Amino acid sequence: MKILLIEDEPTVARFIQKGLIESGHSVEYADNGKHGLSHALTAQFDVIILDRMLPQMDGIEVLSSYRSEGILTPTLILSAKNKVDDKVKGLRAGADDYLTKPFAFEELLARIEILASRNVPTANTKLTLGELELDLINRTVTRGKEVIDLQSKEFKLLEYLMLNPGKIITRAMLLEKVWEYNFDPQTNVIDVHISRLRNKIDKGFSYPMIETIRGAGYMINKR
C-alpha cells in the first residue's frame, strides 16, 4: 500500500514510518502542510495520514484543499486533542477516520487497512463469509443450515467484523463502531461480548471463525 504521512513531529513521524515500512507499506513523508498538500495533489496514494496541527498550513485546510481538487483518497486524521468538536471538524472537512494521540501503532495500522478497503461500498443487503450469512434486512444470521439468534449488539458486532473480513479490528474500533463511544474500557468487557458472540457462532461448529489477535484485537476469517 502507498501511504502519505503528513506529520510535523519528527519522533512521531519516524515511529509511524518505521512501523508502516515494517508492515510492508511504502511511505512518503512530508513535515509541513504545504509540502503535504503538493504531495497529495501530484501523486496517487491509497491512504493519507494527516496530522491535525501542522506548521504553515493547518491539517483541516490541507484536507479541504485536496478534497476540493477532487482527490478522494481515504484520510485518517491524527490529533493530540481529545476534543469532540475537533473530530467533528475533521470529519466534516472530509476525513474518513480520526485517531487521537496517544495511540498504539496496531490501532493505526488496523484503521489504515480498513480505510484502504473501504473504497468498495457494500450495497448488499446480505453479508456472506464462508458458511456464515448475515441478513441486514431481516436481521437474521445463519451458519451452514443453523439459524443463530443474536441480540442487537451481538448482531452489530458480527456485522462490523463481517464488513472487514481478514482484517484486524481493535477493541477501540469495536467500541467506536458498535457502541458508538470513543472510550477506554478498564476491563475486558469487550472480550466478554466477543466470547458471548463466539458461543453462538463458533461453539459446536467444526472450526472457529473469530480469531483473537494478541495485543491488537480480533479478526473474522472464512476458514
Added chain:
Amino acid sequence: MRAITAYTKSSSFVVSFFFIFLLMLGVGFNSYTLSVANDDLLIRETQAAIQSDLGGFRSLYNSSGRKAVQQAVDERVSSYANDFLYYFKDQQDQYIAGNLAQWPKDNIALVKNGVLDIQATLAQNSPQKRHKSKGTEERAIAMIIEFNNGDSLLVARSVQDIDFAVTIAQTSSWVMIVIVFVLAISSLGVAYYVVSRINKIAETADAIITTGNLSDRLYVESDWDDLSKLTLVLNQLLDQIEMSVRAITAVSDNIAHDLRTPLTRLKGHIEELDNSNDKGRLLNECDNILAIFNSLLRISDIESSTKISGFSPVRLDEIVEDAVDLYSPLVEAKNITLHYEADSIADFIGDRDLLFQSFANVLDNAIKFTPDNGKIDVKLKQQDRQVVFSVDDSGAGVSAASFSKLTQRFYREEKSRSTSGNGLGLALVNAIVSLHNGRIWFEPSRISNSAGLRCAFTLVSA
C-alpha cells in the same frame, strides 16, 4: 477553613463590643459627674461662701452696729473683684446699701436650710464687672440675715455661671453619647466588613479544598488595606502551589510520554521472539504499562482542557443505559441483580464520550468488587440544576478513612490490590466530573444489609 457563620464568634466583633462597652461606661460616668454631682457641689460651695460672708457681717453688726455694716457693704460693692450681690435694708424696707436694684419679691423659692433661689437684678450704678447683666434678672442663691433692730441683709451670689457650666456639661455629654453611638455603629460596620471579607477568603479556600481546583483565586477588591495585601499574598502562594503541582504533573506526564516510544519498541522486539511461553505474559505486561501511561496522559489531558470545546447536547439517560448495556454480560456472568433507574435527561450539554467513560468506570468498579449473586443499584436523578449519578454495590466496601483518597492517582486499598486495575479509573472519573462542574463523593452503600460502597457524583450542564 470554614466561613464564620455566627458573627459573635468573630474576634473583631468581640473587640468592638468590648470597646463600645468601655466607651459607654466612660461616657456614663462623665455625664453623671458633670450634670448631677457638679451641680450639687457648686451650689453647696456657693452656699458655704455666702454663709461665711453672712457670719462676718453678723459679728460686725453685733460689735459695731449698722453704720459699720453699711460701710463694709459699700466697700465690698465698690470693689471690682467682688462677685457677691448685696441688699441691706431697714425695718421699713428702706434701702441702706448694696448693689442689687431691689429686694427680690417674686420668684423666691426656698431650697433648704434658709437658702433661697431668687431672681436678682443688678443696680444700674453698680461698678461691678458683670456689666452685661446689669438691669437684667439672673438666677442667684441667696441668704438673708435679720439683725436685732429689724435691719435685714441679703447676700446672694449669681449661679448664672454655674448654670452655664451645667448646660455645657449636659451638651457635651449628649455630644459624647452621639459620638459613642456613631463609633459603635461604625466599628460594628467595620467588623462586619472584615468578617464578610474573611468569609469570602474562607469560602474560596474551602472551594479549593473540596474541588481541588488550584487555579481558583481569592477575589481582590482593592490593594490599599491589610486584608487585600493578605489576599494578594495568599494568591501568590496559590500561584506557587499551582505551579509546583503543574510542574510535578508535567514531569510525570513527560515520563509517561517519553517512555511510551521505547516501550512500543520493546513490545516489537518481544513480538519478534520465537514463540515461547513467556511471550504472551511479556506482551501483556507491556500492554498494561502502555495502558497506564495512556490513562495518565488522558487524565492530564482532561484536567487541562477547557470546558466548552467538545461539549454538545446529549441524552444523559441514554448514555447511562448504554453503559449499563455494555456491562450487562459481566453482570450476568456474576449473577448480579442490577437495578437501574434514570430520570429522562435530554439536552444536557457535555462531552458524550467522557460522560460514558465516567459512568462505565464507576459501573466497572462496582461489578469488580461485588461478589457473585450480589446487588448493584444505578440511579440517575435530576436535582434542580444538577444531575446526580450514583452506583451502590453490595461488595466489601471501603473504610470511611479512605473515601477521600479513592480519586487519587494510583491509590488502591490494601484489600483490593489483588484485583485487576491500576488505580487510575476513579482519578479519570474525577477529572471528567470536574470538567462538568460536578463533585464526586463516596458513602457507605444504601443497599440494605451490605457493607458495600456508594459512589456518587454530580454533573452540571454547561
